[in-house]
Amino acid sequence: MGYLTTEKKKVTVKTFVEMKRDGNKIAMLTAYDYSTARLMDRTGVNALLVGDSLGMVMLGWPDTLSVTLEDMIRHCAAVARGSCSALVICDMPFMSCQVSVADTVRNAGRLVKEGRAQAVKLEGGAAFCDEVRALTRASIPVMGHLGLTPQSVNAFGGYKVQGKSLAAAQKLLDDARALQEAGAFSLVLECVPAALAARVSKELEIPVIGIGAGPECDGQVLVWQDMLGLCDTVAPKFVKRFGEVGEAMRAAFTAYAQEVKDGTFPAEEHCYSLEGEAELLEKLY
Numbered sequence: 001m002g003y004l005t006t007e008k009k010k011v012t013v014k015t016f017v018e019m020k021r022d023g024n025k026i027a028m029l030t031a032y033d034y035s036t037a038r039l040m041d042r043t044g045v046n047a048l049l050v051g052d053s054l055g056m057v058m059l060g061w062p063d064t065l066s067v068t069l070e071d072m073i074r075h076c077a078a079v080a081r082g083s084c085s086a087l088v089i090c091d092m093p094f095m096s097c098q099v100s101v102a103d104t105v106r107n108a109g110r111l112v113k114e115g116r117a118q119a120v121k122l123e124g125g126a127a128f129c130d131e132v133r134a135l136t137r138a139s140i141p142v143m144g145h146l147g148l149t150p151q152s153v154n155a156f157g158g159y160k161v162q163g164k165s166l167a168a169a170q171k172l173l174d175d176a177r178a179l180q181e182a183g184a185f186s187l188v189l190e191c192v193p194a195a196l197a198a199r200v201s202k203e204l205e206i207p208v209i210g211i212g213a214g215p216e217c218d219g220q221v222l223v224w225q226d227m228l229g230l231c232d233t234v235a236p237k238f239v240k241r242f243g244e245v246g247e248a249m250r251a252a253f254t255a256y257a258q259e260v261k262d263g264t265f266p267a268e269e270h271c272y273s274l275e276g277e278a279e280l281l282e283k284l285y
Helices: 013-022 034-041 069-082 101-113 126-137 150-156 166-182 194-203 245-262 277-283
Strands: 026-030 047-050 087-091 119-121 142-147 186-190 208-211 219-222
Touching (some): 013 026, 013 087, 047 069, 069 087, 069 101, 101 119, 101 126, 142 166, 194 208
Parallel strands (some): 026 047, 047 087
């Protein structure tokens, strides 16, 4: 219980390492706004990931590719204002770390300075180790991301499980080793066979956070709209519904609209009174 954020102990990148060492699982959720971040920060959630998935669940894009650096800065700053205890990690959006090392450091620096991120996450393996080293030298903690990396959806030909062949599994393991050596403090594995994710988690010294990667990872992350049933699309196999908030919201919106239309809202208890109103109203002209 020592790492639950209800105790208001600030979670840092050092905490992540300690939690893996002590065998404590890491609970991470996506967050994109101040109000939701405040709610999550008062629970046992250890980290808030401002994911570029906001492009899909907040902005309505079909994928993450249209998300801009400015989008990430704005949403990350809102989450940071709502979080006192949880570690705030911000995704580097598509093309913010693919052009050059210098651009990567500059863009990550904006996420930290303007977005108040406490760490950044970037997608890719050994090919991005120079970027990870440069960010680490700049004192910007880096979380890696392997497996199904959504920014590569066009290269993958869709959202597919990764690491299923011997060659693909070996590459993923090699990439994980390389990212750790380059200085990454943690790693996300997405849509990877559970046995492979277990092997990676066991071998690495840094914590491995799974999303569709089985129970043997050092922690888990989900998109909060998925786990609370806000999306009316078919959820991925790895999503568990922890609540039906979407249905509750739809019912509340429907009830509100009906009460407005039939005149029962607002009722007397929702109105402000005016002392001596009859006399006062008579004097109005």
